[in-house]
Amino acid sequence: MRPIRVLVAKPGLDGHDRGAKVLARAFRDAGMEVIYTGLRQTPEQITQAAVQEDVDVVAMSILSGAHMHLLPKVVALMKEEGVYDDTLVLGGGVIPQEDIPLLKEAGIQEIFTPGTTTEETIEYIKNNLKRDLS
Template structure:
């Protein structure tokens, strides 16, 4: 049996707009992935700790508060400190185009802006997950 890709869907920051996070969680599930959903108001420390304990392949972050430039790099930095830089980190939400290069420099593999179909996220994950799902 093929091993499912494990994804942590997390909402850092204080905003409560989890429509996108929930839609993505369902879409990933329907694409056969195991989604660990952690709820609102997660600190970078909590997200990294959960990612490690759940041994996920992907961390998918959703944020609409505008705090992405502060919180996303903190998460990738903590992952690196824990030796978990093989986890694919992606982000989504209201993120201006001009912030994307900065975030990519800081280890966020891809940013999905509003209007991205869930199928694009699924395809991206399948193509880029580092610990490949194997037989």
């Protein structure tokens, strides 16, 4: 069985990557290959990374408040590149409850807010991949 490949990205301008790093480490310990892009990534950079790295999951952590702008932009670009249908796109961070339905409508499959355990996130990923691992 091949490993799950996950892109962990920090879109936008906030400089808080503790959460992203904790997740990256947890995904690694769950046997995944984690491509970590670092801070301040544009939607274009995230999309190019998703295409070139052929990832199963794009997990974006955002705490700046710009999620309504940046996350749907990534989905749109991924659709343009033809990779959205095969990729699980997730968001996490400080995201108000009322924004979550709108983000899901825009194509973010799930949103994880503070308090979610790393185990829950890993379980979710394993159960919702869009491609098989054979």
